[in-house]
Amino acid sequence: MRVASTAAQHHxxxxxxxYAVLIASVLLFIVPVLLMIIGSLKPDDRVLMEAxxxxxxxxxxxxxxxxxxxFRRADFARFLFNSLFITGSIVxxxxxxxxxxxxxxxxxxxxxxxxxxxxxxxxxxxxxxAIAVPxxxxxxxxxxxxxxxxxxxxxxxxxxxxxxxYSFFIGLPRELEESARVDGAGVLRTFFFIIVPNARxxxxxxxxxxxxxxxxxxLWPLMVTIGPRVRPLPVAIATFYTLPPLQWGDILxxxxxxxxxxxxxxxxxxxxxxxxxxxSAIKG
Amino acid sequence: MAAxxxxxxxxxxxxxxxxxxxxxxxxxxxxxxxLVGPSGCGKSTVLRMVAGLEEVSxxxxxxxxQVVNDWPPQRRDIAMVFQNYALYPHMSVRRNLxxxxxxxxxxxxxxxxxxxRAAAMLNLTALLDCKPRVLSGGQRQRVAMGRAIVRDAxxxxxxxxxxxxxxxxxxxxxxxxxxxxxxxxxTTLYVTHxxxxxxxxxxxxxxxxxxxxxxxxxxxxxxxxPANVFVAGFIGSPGMNVVRGRLDTDDRGLVLLLGAARxxxxxxxxxxxxxxxxxxxxxxxxxxxxxxxxLTEAGAGLMPATVRSAESLGHETIVYVDAALETVATDxxxxxxxxxxxAGPPLAAVLPGHRPFKREEVLNLSVDPDGLxxxxxxxxxx
Numbered sequence: 082m083r084v085a086s087t088a089a090q091h092h093x094x095x096x097x098x099x100y101a102v103l104i105a106s107v108l109l110f111i112v113p114v115l116l117m118i119i120g121s122l123k124p125d126d127r128v129l130m131e132a133x134x135x136x137x138x139x140x141x142x143x144x145x146x147x148x149x150x151x152f153r154r155a156d157f158a159r160f161l162f163n164s165l166f167i168t169g170s171i172v173x174x175x176x177x178x179x180x181x182x183x184x185x186x187x188x189x190x191x192x193x194x195x196x197x198x199x200x201x202x203x204x205x206x207x208x209x210x211a212i213a214v215p216x217x218x219x220x221x222x223x224x225x226x227x228x229x230x231x232x233x234x235x236x237x238x239x240x241x242x243x244x245x246x247y248s249f250f251i252g253l254p255r256e257l258e259e260s261a262r263v264d265g266a267g268v269l270r271t272f273f274f275i276i277v278p279n280a281r282x283x284x285x286x287x288x289x290x291x292x293x294x295x296x297x298x299x300l301w302p303l304m305v306t307i308g309p310r311v312r313p314l315p316v317a318i319a320t321f322y323t324l325p326p327l328q329w330g331d332i333l334x335x336x337x338x339x340x341x342x343x344x345x346x347x348x349x350x351x352x353x354x355x356x357x358x359x360x361s362a363i364k365g
Numbered sequence: 366m367a368a369x370x371x372x373x374x375x376x377x378x379x380x381x382x383x384x385x386x387x388x389x390x391x392x393x394x395x396x397x398x399x400l401v402g403p404s405g406c407g408k409s410t411v412l413r414m415v416a417g418l419e420e421v422s423x424x425x426x427x428x429x430x431q432v433v434n435d436w437p438p439q440r441r442d443i444a445m446v447f448q449n450y451a452l453y454p455h456m457s458v459r460r461n462l463x464x465x466x467x468x469x470x471x472x473x474x475x476x477x478x479x480x481x482r483a484a485a486m487l488n489l490t491a492l493l494d495c496k497p498r499v500l501s502g503g504q505r506q507r508v509a510m511g512r513a514i515v516r517d518a519x520x521x522x523x524x525x526x527x528x529x530x531x532x533x534x535x536x537x538x539x540x541x542x543x544x545x546x547x548x549x550x551x552t553t554l555y556v557t558h559x560x561x562x563x564x565x566x567x568x569x570x571x572x573x574x575x576x577x578x579x580x581x582x583x584x585x586x587x588x589x590x591p592a593n594v595f596v597a598g599f600i601g602s603p604g605m606n607v608v609r610g611r612l613d614t615d616d617r618g619l620v621l622l623l624g625a626a627r628x629x630x631x632x633x634x635x636x637x638x639x640x641x642x643x644x645x646x647x648x649x650x651x652x653x654x655x656x657x658x659x660l661t662e663a664g665a666g667l668m669p670a671t672v673r674s675a676e677s678l679g680h681e682t683i684v685y686v687d688a689a690l691e692t693v694a695t696d697x698x699x700x701x702x703x704x705x706x707x708a709g710p711p712l713a714a715v716l717p718g719h720r721p722f723k724r725e726e727v728l729n730l731s732v733d734p735d736g737l738x739x740x741x742x743x744x745x746x747x
Contacts, residue, residue, distance in 0.1 A: 259418050260451035264512070265439040265468030274464075278455040 121334035128329040147334035160317040183246025249283035285353030367429035367519040374424035399567030407576040444513035445522040452497040459493040521553040594744040598695020603713040610651040633735030650740040657736020658714035675722040685711040
């Protein structure tokens with residue numbers, strides 16, 4: 082009995098230690114987000130003053146004044162629209178283009194397929210920064226600077242997205258497609274009527290991953306945009322910093338509003354996302 | 366309804382492996398022809414070539430007199446039932462049945478009528494709004510059949526449709542398929558590796574081995590007159606025993622030398638093998654159906670045999686024995702390797718009733734001379 086109770090105590094301690102580590106990890110990630118949201122609700126002068134105290138997370142009073150300030154001092158609605166339009170276009174067009182490409186690599190037989198697929202894998206490891214300057218040159222020659230197209234078109238086809246689709250499609254039972262073809266569907270109808278409805282997890286995964294990537298994109302929009310007309314939120318918040326007077330509450334409110342769509346998208350799709358990550362075997 | 370004809374059809378993969386060789390076969394209008402053979406013999410490839418899911422490397426496949434080699438599957442007017450049913454998981458049973466008709470742009474009223482007719486025929490009406498994942502194996506199988514039936518296609522292709530079902534359900538659905546095919550009269554190619562399924566379902570059975578058609582015949586003909594030792598060994602459960610022997614004559618006429626035993630040949634075997642006399646004095650392969658072996662009283666036995674194992678099925682017992690005979694594996698690849706190690710397959714004997722046999726027990730077996738078959742040393746029927 083005594084041995085059993087000691088073992089139980091050890092088990093309880095190990096469990097408690099495990100929880101402590103988990104809670105510490107969660108705090109590490111969530112505290113900056115909480116500081117941003119709570120800071121955005123405080124009067125401007127309190128933000129820095131209370132930064133190192135408990136009040137940083139527990140304000141005396143709450144107001145939405147900073148949010149109103151953001152809309153007053155910057156054309157936030159325009160930047161939000163720009164970000165939503167650019168990211169949304171990349172995601173939607175990307176789902177169509179990359180899924181079709183992934184399907185072609187996974188299922189269709191055509192000359193040069195292996196070569197092109199190996200090239201695709203190679204492209205995945207090239208960082209964007211390496212091609213940013215040549216791409217900028219190309220966009221300038223085409224006269225596309227300071228346009229939506231320059232911020233959308235180069236990012237629709239994406240090697241990693243194609244690879245995710247490819248990995249998922251290759252695991253789907255081939256008989257499903259063969260059955261559809263015998264039932265009278267051609268390649269495209271088989272894809273849209275049979276494959277797509279059975280590949281929702283991978284569509285959600287790719288949608289979320291590309292939304293996260295392009296929502297926070299900073300370097301390229303900074304390079305190709307000249308004025309605020311087609312500028313997305315990340316570039317806008319950088320210029321907002323430099324807008325006198327320096328108001329930390331406003332900046333945090335801007336940041337909080339910028340993060341909101343990401344959270345909404347993630348919560349809406351997370352069920353599919355988790356399944357998709359498991360199904361595409363890209364754990365971690 | 367249509368006839369399906371294979372004319373020197375071949376399938377060679379890009380790596381040079383030839384999986385179907387010089388395949389010639391005619392499936393007549395309304396016939397249920399079963400393609401049977403061991404795993405990997407190419408029977409499913411033949412089916413997929415008819416469906417248009419595999420290209421024909423050379424030769425021709427004709428459906429209803431038209432060469433269809435280059436036609437895509439959707440143009441061939443065939444319906445196919447897959448081994449794993451291939452039901453569309455995101456669609457209800459109704460949508461699964463409607464899909465082939467929607468793809469052919471039939472009018473909505475026509476689609477509804479056909480789906481309801483097929484559902485009633487297969488007892489699926491109550492399941493029309495269910496998704497495939499909630500159905501049992503048997504129900505899924507019926508939906509797969511339904512999806513083929515609604516089409517009114519001219520040819521049915523079935524690729525081992527019962528292999529995922531348990532034994533009792535398999536027997537029941539096998540009967541249903543036979544009845545349905547008879548009722549609809551649709552030309553059907555049915556692939557299976559199960560010779561019982563082949564023998565009970567097929568109007569004719571085509572036996573394949575390593576991409577080569579071995580024999581096409583009605584089930585009974587196949588059992589009674591196998592074209593070679595492979596067919597003899599494949600058809601029947603257990604298959605035919607094959608041993609090395611020699612033909613000779615004595616005062617009783619033609620006798621077969623089987624080990625130490627001399628079996629006088631009756632009229633039955635001589636009718637079956639009219640050219641047998643020409644083989645006098647030569648060695649050959651002798652086939653013995655397990656049902657042709659029986660137990661005799663001690664001392665009167667044709668051959669003493671030692672029990673290796675026994676399986677009692679209740680109404681009969683299958684005994685595997687070692688006798689003083691050189692047995693040959695009916696898979697000719699094994700024959701080519703020879704049985705020089707002396708460890709040939711055991712002889713199988715099917716004995717009536719239930720009787721416990723002990724391992725190493727010595728039995729005396731005799732063989733009915735009319736149950737013997739003669740093959741050339743290469744395994745072809747004489």
